[in-house]
Amino acid sequence: MTCLSASQNNLAVARGLHVDYYNFTKHSYLDVPEKLNTHDDHICDITISSDSSYLALITTVSKQLIIYNLPQLTEYKSFILPRSASKIRFSPNNINVLVADKSGDVLIYDFSKENSGTKLLGHLSLLLDVLQTHDMKYIISCDRDEKIRVSCYPNTYNIQTYCLGHKEFVNHIEILPHNDKYITSSSGDGNVKFWDYVNGKLCYNINACLDVDNNELCELFSKRMDEEGVEVLNLPIVHYAVTKFNKDSSLIAVTIHSFNKILIYTLQTIDNQFKHQKEEMIPVQKFPAAIMFIKCSLILYDDIDCIVSILSVVNSNERITFQMDKQIKMFEDKIVNFNVKLSLDAIKILYKRKFDNVQEYQERKKQRIEKVVQ
Amino acid sequence: MALPQKKYYRQRAHSNPIADHCFDYPAHPDEYNWSNLYPALHGNSEVEFLDVGCGYGGLLVTLSPMYPKQLMLGLEIRVKVSDYVNDRIQALRVQHPEMYQNIAVLRTNAMKYLPNFFHKGQLQKMFFLYPDPHFKKAKHKWRIINKWLLSEYAYILAEQGIVYTITDVKDLHEWMVVHFEEHPLFERLSKGELESDPIIEKLYESTEEGQKVTRNNGDKYVAVFRRISDKWKD
């Protein structure tokens, strides 16, 4: 669930069925048509195309996919999705929208056409993210079952490879901004990984949850999940954002469940050798509802007070730090009644409750065999 | 060591292959320790034959002496049934030292975890013998053959690898043929090509399900396919 999107000179925040679109001079508002009389219908993902010409969003209950023209904010196309979706993304050429849904399907919508919507591939697991590589040759999708799949495009029936190694759900994937030979992923296992996606090879790992300087948080979360019958060893990564820093390195921002600091790393690749460095931990008052980068500025969104904070990078010789640049109040002159659900709770459903029917069977078998022996 | 008795291992016919169960699977195929399953043989060799939904394991037991150098694995989702196959193989190994070292069974959901166990292009042969028919339309998504799963099977199969199917359900046979023929990475083998393959005759009666169909005078439909290279050119 992402309620924030931005590009060079505009940003959009979603709340309930409403959007505040801000072009850094004025706010405009957009109301998604209410299709059903349900109060919990809301926008669950919003995204602005890389060329800033379109805004796309999807809704939970009414399953709408709507594309708007920017900057006019007029509706351009709308579709009803076959199933509830979790994530949308524009193709690199901004003529298609990719949809990753909860039943495990990736669909593609050509929004220049009326009756578009084709299934490209299917996992048997809830999808959390999808992207298309810059050269358009691959569609990469990730799911609740720890998997990242790389499918050829447009011949998506041909699976190029899998990137396997995460131990929990994979919730974000991105092309490594400074070198598009690689992708990077974040997971409920608390790790950030870097992959050669054509060959499915793991290249590098950052165990980000080790940088949480408060051990109680993990214990607390483990205990709470244990009550629900799930064994959790690490705090999960919640938000993940990456941006190009220079020709050899990318900036990485990570938030970890219940930890009120944003971890900032740089990841460098020189001659295919990976190296990372922890640069900063930015304390925040509230756990952000979304984070992203625009160039080297970090954008945070607090959905309780509806405040977007923009932090800009300060590059002193040795270390990279961030400094508050401005704060923008969203939905200031528009009343939106919507109870925000804690994103911290939403992540819990991504864990698999395991029930063990093998152990019980083995016990009974042992008894049977012992009886025979007596 | 006596062979296991089937009466202790019976289980309800269907378990939902889409629900979460407790399965142990490696995060990556390299992390799996195959020497537990093939203590005598595992070295540099990898599993090459895969019997998907192997039931009580009759096919593995038949093929084992025919291809003593190839590692074969049966996948079975039901706890008791897979345990039966395991006990059967252990007993056979004791009764016939030096034999049956190349077969093993693993309890897993073949619809979900194949890429966790097998590398791209690893398998030479896959078997789908008398798969569950799931007659009702709403349950078709449970069928082990569908357009999307075929892509996964194509991924773990080597080019030129072979998929064998047999069923007593005509509708399911037609369903499988259509899906394989429509998939760009498979082609059907002609009747002539089947004749030279010694495995074909074993498909009919090696397995418990095949024997049951014979007892009931049921029909048997065989269809065999080859994994071909991708012809896509952009």
Ligand SMILES: C[S@@+](CC[C@H](N)C(=O)[O-])C[C@H]1O[C@@H](n2cnc3c(N)ncnc32)[C@H](O)[C@@H]1O
């Ligand atoms: C009708 S039986 C046939 C068994 C065997 N091939 C034979 O010919 O006797 C189908 C078997 O497939 C198993 N099965 C069904 N779905 C499965 C799945 N997703 N993964 C592994 N096994 C599965 C069932 O438990 C059942 O034992």
